[in-house]
Amino acid sequence: MKREEILNAVKAYHSAAFPAKPFNREKDTVRYAGRVFDEKELVALVDSSLDFWLTEGRYAESFSEKIADFLGVDNVILTNSGSSSNLLALSALTSKKLGKKRLVPGDEVITVAAGFPATVTPILQNGLIPVFVDVSLPTYNIDVEALKKAVSPKTRAIFIAHTLGNPFDLDAVMKVVKEHDLWLIEDNCDAFGSLYKGKYTGTFGHIATISFYPAPHITTGEGGAVVTNNEQLAQIVRSFRDWGRDCYCGGGENNTCGKRFTQQFGTLPAGYDHKYVYSEIGYNLKMTDMQAAIGSAQMDKLEMFGNRRRENFRRYQRIFSAYEKYFILTEATPGAEPSWFTYVLSVRENAPFTRNELVTFLNERRIETRNIFAGNILRQPAFIDRPCRVEGKLPVTDFIMNNTFFLGTFPGMTEEMFAYVEDCVAEFMGKHLK
Amino acid sequence: MIVKKYRSEVVSVENPIPDIRVVTLRPLEKAYKYNPGQFLHLALDEFDPARPWPESRCFSMQSSPDQDTIKITFATKGKFTERMARELAPGKVICVKLPYGDLFSSGQDEGKAVFVAGGTGITPFLSLFTSAAFAAYKEPRLYFGVRNPSHHLYSAELEKAAAVNPSFRRTLLNEEKDGRLDIQKIFTENGPAAVYFISGPPAMIRSFKARLAADGVPPGNIRTDDWE
Numbered sequence: 001m002k003r004e005e006i007l008n009a010v011k012a013y014h015s016a017a018f019p020a021k022p023f024n025r026e027k028d029t030v031r032y033a034g035r036v037f038d039e040k041e042l043v044a045l046v047d048s049s050l051d052f053w054l055t056e057g058r059y060a061e062s063f064s065e066k067i068a069d070f071l072g073v074d075n076v077i078l079t080n081s082g083s084s085s086n087l088l089a090l091s092a093l094t095s096k097k098l099g100k101k102r103l104v105p106g107d108e109v110i111t112v113a114a115g116f117p118a119t120v121t122p123i124l125q126n127g128l129i130p131v132f133v134d135v136s137l138p139t140y141n142i143d144v145e146a147l148k149k150a151v152s153p154k155t156r157a158i159f160i161a162h163t164l165g166n167p168f169d170l171d172a173v174m175k176v177v178k179e180h181d182l183w184l185i186e187d188n189c190d191a192f193g194s195l196y197k198g199k200y201t202g203t204f205g206h207i208a209t210i211s212f213y214p215a216p217h218i219t220t221g222e223g224g225a226v227v228t229n230n231e232q233l234a235q236i237v238r239s240f241r242d243w244g245r246d247c248y249c250g251g252g253e254n255n256t257c258g259k260r261f262t263q264q265f266g267t268l269p270a271g272y273d274h275k276y277v278y279s280e281i282g283y284n285l286k287m288t289d290m291q292a293a294i295g296s297a298q299m300d301k302l303e304m305f306g307n308r309r310r311e312n313f314r315r316y317q318r319i320f321s322a323y324e325k326y327f328i329l330t331e332a333t334p335g336a337e338p339s340w341f342t343y344v345l346s347v348r349e350n351a352p353f354t355r356n357e358l359v360t361f362l363n364e365r366r367i368e369t370r371n372i373f374a375g376n377i378l379r380q381p382a383f384i385d386r387p388c389r390v391e392g393k394l395p396v397t398d399f400i401m402n403n404t405f406f407l408g409t410f411p412g413m414t415e416e417m418f419a420y421v422e423d424c425v426a427e428f429m430g431k432h433l434k
Numbered sequence: 435m436i437v438k439k440y441r442s443e444v445v446s447v448e449n450p451i452p453d454i455r456v457v458t459l460r461p462l463e464k465a466y467k468y469n470p471g472q473f474l475h476l477a478l479d480e481f482d483p484a485r486p487w488p489e490s491r492c493f494s495m496q497s498s499p500d501q502d503t504i505k506i507t508f509a510t511k512g513k514f515t516e517r518m519a520r521e522l523a524p525g526k527v528i529c530v531k532l533p534y535g536d537l538f539s540s541g542q543d544e545g546k547a548v549f550v551a552g553g554t555g556i557t558p559f560l561s562l563f564t565s566a567a568f569a570a571y572k573e574p575r576l577y578f579g580v581r582n583p584s585h586h587l588y589s590a591e592l593e594k595a596a597a598v599n600p601s602f603r604r605t606l607l608n609e610e611k612d613g614r615l616d617i618q619k620i621f622t623e624n625g626p627a628a629v630y631f632i633s634g635p636p637a638m639i640r641s642f643k644a645r646l647a648a649d650g651v652p653p654g655n656i657r658t659d660d661w662e
Contacts, residue, residue: 051484058483064436074435074467231435231469231536250437256475256534258492262660 003050010046014039023416030417032342032368032408033215036305040297048293055251056286059293066299067210067225071200075234077226077241078287078295082189082211083118084241085224088285089185089207090122090159092236095280103128103183107156108389112142114397116373117380119161119187124386131155131389132378134396138331140344140372140404141168143396147176150391157183162191162201164372164406165217165309165341167333170196170204177205185209189224192217193306193339207233212291215410217305217339218298220291236280244282247274306339308411312418316343316407319422323429326351342406344372346399353432355403361428367421368408375401435533439481440466444526445503450587454554457522458497459504459530468499470562471537471659474506474530478517481529489514492534494659496557496591498565504530507554507587537631537659538562548624549576550615550642552634556588558659559633563595563602571599575624579607579615579634617642618649626650633659 023030048059056078064076079085093103103109105127111120113132123130133146140163147158158177162168177184184205188194192210194201202208207230210216212223226237238248246265249256257274264270265277287295320327328346332338347355359369376397377383378390407421445458468474472495479488491514493506510519522528537558549559556578562568563576580586586606596602607615615638624630630651632642639660646656 061437061439065438068436076436234435235536252486256492258473259660 003047006050007043007047010043011039014042023414023420025416025420027366029366030368030408030421031410031412032370032406033410034408034412035214035219036301036411037294037298040300041294044293044297045290048290051289053251053289055289056292057251057289059289059296060287063292063296063299064225066296067227070299070302071203071227073203073227074229075227075231075237077234077237078292079224079226079241079285080287080291081222081285082209082213082216082224083121084283084285085189085209085211085226086118086159086185086187087122087125087283088237088240089209089226090126090128090157091240091280092207092233093157093183093185094126095236095240097232097236097279101183103156106154108152108154109157109159110147110150110155110391111159112161112397113377113390113394114140114372114375114400115161115163115187115377116189117377117382118189119159120377120383123159128157129154129387129389131391132394132397133391134394135163135400137346137396137399138328139166139168139333140164140330140400141166141333142173144169144172144176146391147173151176151180151182152389155180155182157185159185159187161187161189162194162338164344165191165194165338166330167191167194167196167201167336167338169333170201171335174204183207188227190216190341191339193302195337195339196333197335202227203229206230207237212295212298216341217309218295218302220287220295220298223287223291223295239280240282241285242282243284244278244280245275246277246279249275305411308413309340309409310338312409312411312413313338313340313343315413315418316345316409316421319418319425320345323425326353326429340409342370343409344404344406346404349399349403353428355405357432358428359405362407362421362424365424367424369405372400372404372406435467435469435472437531437533438464438467439529439531440464442504442528442530444522444524444528446524447522451584453510454507454585454587455510455519455522456505456507456587457518459506459528460502462527465502466499466504466532468495468533469538470499470565470567471558472533472535472561473558474504474532475534476506476518476528476530478514478521478528487531488529490531491515491518494558494561495532496560498561500565507557509554535659537657538567546624546628547571547574548620548628548630549574549578550617550620550630550632550634551576551578552615552638553580553585555634555638555659557633559631560588560591560595564591564598566598568595568598568602571602573601573603574599576602576604577607577615577620578604579609582608582610615642617645621646621649621651626652627655629655629657631657631659636660 186208188202189211212220477490
């Protein structure tokens with residue numbers, strides 16, 4: 001049987017197995033996120049499996065190139081998740097290869113408590129001290145005045161996310177980075193395709209991360225990437241990703257440096273095989289070629305997905321602006337054009353209902369909602385009594401923990417779903433505003 | 435920098451002296467992207483994306499990354515390079531993948547840099563010398579040994595280098611007349627704090643590296659472009 005015949009059969013299977021279905025108000029769920037794909041992803045996945053190369057191969061090359069070309073960056077290192085990417089990005093900054101610039105245990109890294117644990121845990125896992133700064137409404141991003149106050153002689157890096165696709169104030173943050181000679185890691189996991197003053201997020205800091213989990217902008221199931229324009233950081237990240245090895249040959253390659261048996265490292269004998277020289281205490285966090293095959297096909301849709309997310313955000317904004325007296329509506333950071341991860345909003349404290357009452361009502365009607373991840377991460381069981389510093393107080397973070405939630409803007413949202421959400425919101429508001 | 439595969443067309447093949455050929459390539463689909471001092475893998479057989487990369491050999495880019503084309507030099511020394519000599523001709527389409535290597539890690543080598551090259555070993559240096567990045571180097575020095583004046587194929591590039599960086603000083607050695615490069619003399623002139631870049635025949639690299647190390651040059655300050 002020829003490969004082409006198999007792939008044609010896959011196309012036919014896709015049409016039969018995943019037909020477009022109208023939304024049924026009585027039984028269907030309005031999800032907050034979901035996989036959006038067509039026959040191209042399925043064909044690429046099967047094509048890759050027929051290669052049976054399995055580890056990074058031609059599809060990984062294609063996927064990396066597409067990301068590099070889209071963002072205009074020099075280096076893309078594919079990983080098995082956005083969280084792994086965060087771990088790699090921060091761990092890379094501890095490498096001895098960076099000399100005096102390396103982070104050492106006890107150094108401080110500024111971050112926020114209103115976010116996802118994967119931005120904070122790598123700081124603790126590397127023996128560094130997270131410094132928590134409050135965030136601002138209505139952008140849900142770091143409060144830049146608090147950030148300026150948080151910098152101490154021990155501060156060496158800033159590691160923050162573009163919250164739910166909304167870029168943080170990059171002008172202000174980059175100014176702090178330059179003034180204090182800090183590292184900046186952009187957690188771009190929820191913002192792939194967002195722009196700040198016409199430039200893609202993930203291209204401002206020293207290093208940035210992307211997630212390809214099903215909820216973010218494109219998916220490979222599990223998967224992620226680290227991007228950087230710094231050649232040395234790229235090599236270090238690759239080393240941490242690949243067991244800490246010094247050699248940077250790709251899968252199936254040998255001696256691409258031409259010095260495999262002629263160098264000397266550590267106290268190893270001269271000429272020890274470079275393939276088995278380890279310069280970092282690393283991990284194995286690589287992506288498979290099957291995942292990359294899906295990602296490569298998804299990359300062709302990224303721009304369209306981003307436009308749909310923006311459109312969906314506007315649709316929600318129209319629904320909730322009718323009730324602005326009771327909700328704090330999200331605003332894009334000035335100068336930003338977010339590719340929204342979700343539609344986030346907060347119930348005002350004077351509203352005649354609570355966030356929990358509203359989300360309970362919506363979820364009972366099969367409209368999925370999510371909180372902003374960990375709320376105030378310092379109140380999570382795993383984070384109590386961990387070494388950290390808090391700059392001032394975190395009242396907005398606590399407000400978000402109590403009053404904020406989000407709905408889906410993913411490209412799978414349809415007009416019928418929006419009409420249903422609008423009706424349900426009107427029903428809830430009608431009950432509470434009598 | 436991300437390694438990409440480039441279908442490329444041979445623009446020209448020059449044969450200025452016996453067994454040495456200079457090949458110029460142009461990309462057919464996308465512009466080449468690399469840093470000075472990096473190298474490429476060149477394959478003669480057709481590349482099938484579904485199969486592993488075919489047999490290839492490594493060559494330093496001697497052109498500057500600012501240029502649209504890539505220039506490489508090769509000596510016919512084995513079966514693969516003999517095939518290259520036979521098969522590479524203007525119009526031939528081949529596949530190269532690049533970039534590899536980190537001879538000049540950006541931003542760290544702009545102090546006192548001493549370049550020591552024997553013969554065609556100068557090629558990785560030329561990509562730096564003729565690029566805009568070379569302007570940032572402070573009083574760079576080149577010691578370049580060639581068998582005789584007919585083997586000095588790089589006058590034009592070195593003239594361009596002097597224009598890019600007016601503080602660039604060059605010592606050209608005609609080995610048949612003046613003898614070989616003397617690493618002890620080079621060290622005396624430049625001291626232990628300089629960063630030494632060495633490229634040329636393996637025996638030369640080995641002996642120069644050992645001598646500099648014995649004279650107290652830190653290992654990180656001796657950078658070699660050596661090949662097995």
